Amino acid sequence: MAPALLPRLLLLLSATSAAAVTNAQLSENYYESSCPAALLAIRTAVTTAVLLDRRMGASLLRLHFHDCFVQGCDASVLLDDTASFTGEKGAGPNAGSLRGLEVIDRIKMLLELMCPRTVSCADILAVAARDSVVHLGGPSWTVQLGRRDATTASASLASSDLPGPNSNLNHLLTAFSKKGLTTTDMVALSGAHTIGRVQCQNYRNRIYTDTDIDATFAASLRGGCPQAGGGDHSLAPLDASSPDTFDNGYFSGLLYHRGLLHSDQALYDGGSTDDLVRSYATNNDQFGSDFAAAMLKLGNIGLLTGSYGEIRVNCRAVN
Ligand code: HEM
Known part of the structure; x- marks a missing residue:
């Protein structure tokens, strides 16, 4: 290969891999054939949870924000600590204040029964946030779907990237x-x-x-x-x-x-x-x-799509 072509090829390759982690593959109909009742199941579970505890709508909205600001919307916020990484739940902005994890667990369990290994935890968070806002009287929007879940999380990014209550x-x-x-x-x-x-x-x-x-x-x-x-x-x-x-x-x-x-x-x-x-x-x-x-x-930040990441079976743990 001519030496002048090499840098251009490398540039092209890096542009291609960057594109693979953007939202190019998201679509509102992503689960239409693979899990047609997914959105209805999430909405029903969110409605029930908010009827039982009205604050839960706020907690679910915040979960999606705290997910997206740290490594992107990849459900990293839901991962428990492992031997190879310290998760985000124990980081300052999350410790003692994240709520709604059990609601996400329940939705995931149901979706695994309905359509195993199909609906990502990151998409559940995005839809649950929208449904919470709508249920409490706010605006609606069409959630784009097809996010995949991270296989790692970062306590230090959670501490550095989430703004604190004393920020100017x-x-x-x-x-x-x-x-x-x-x-x-x-x-x-x-x-x-x-x-x-x-x-x-x-x-x-x-x-x-x-x-x-x-x-x-x-x-x-x-x-x-x-x-x-x-x-x-x-x-x-x-x-x-x-x-x-x-x-x-x-x-x-x-x-x-x-x-x-x-x-x-x-x-x-x-x-x-x-x-x-x-x-x-x-x-x-x-x-x-x-x-x-x-x-x-917000829901498009730092996505994993295509062959990146995975569809977690349990939102708290890597497969
Ligand atoms: C602008 C920077 C932000 C700061 C500094 C901030 C900080 C905080 C803090 C300190 C709490 C209370 C946590 C506690 O005491 O347990 C909170 C709650 C909350 N935040 Fe934010 N936040 C910000 C932006 C956002 C954004 C962008 C969203 C969602 C799109 C959001 C959604 C919420 C909700 C809904 C609650 C209440 C959660 C509940 O009751 O469980 N926040 N935020």
Whole structure:
């Protein structure tokens, strides 16, 4: 081979293998013939779980986010520790706060009975997130399917790539742009905090030391979350105006400086995202459509498709 051709061939090969791990092979009809009732089974299980525990919708949505931000949407978040890697569940952003793992287990068990080794855990997470949002009154979107599951997980990537509750705006923008998400995506996705709960240990600093917080709001939270310690796990709603309804109440709260996390209020604190927060606070439809569009992008991060990864039989363990 002529020496000049070699670099071009190598470039072509690396471009081909990069393409194989993108979303080229995802499709909304992916399971149409291999597991036609898969989507119905997931929706039924999610509906049941949320009827039993309304917070579960929030927990399932968060699981998909925590999956996609670490190694991509490959269900790595679900893997237990093994001799060869330390999983993500014990990492700071997940330890003691990830919920919904048993719901995913139940769905997976059912799908293995219906159509063995067919539906990936990563796709279950993506569909369960969408179904949760819809069930709680939020927008819908068509989930693209065909993700495959990782055979490894990374506690250190979970610690480095998931933004923390004390992040400032710059940090949030950087963390999301590292994943190919824009400022609009970041603000819209943060609107997920219209549902769910936070533990005192994650909002203690906010209610005692932040100055850009509504005084009455801060005072109302202090009883359950003492400054000196204790009550670390007591819960407060992320959107006190409508904690279990997926609407734009979260953004209205920010206008009144009632963001529960420092990172929530950072979106409306005199910076570049103030205008967008104001728009979402007054226009629920705009929030809904931007959120749905951003969820599609979130669900496309770092995918394993084709012959990469595997279809796990048990979401907690590599086959
Ligand atoms: C912008 C950066 C973000 C930060 C710093 C952040 C941080 C947090 C923290 C600290 C909690 C509370 C955990 C606990 O106390 O147990 C939480 C809860 C939650 N987060 Fe986020 N989050 C962010 C973005 C997102 C995104 C993009 C989504 C989904 C698309 C999301 C969905 C949720 C939900 C639904 C809950 C409530 C979970 C439940 O009640 O079980 N978050 N987040």
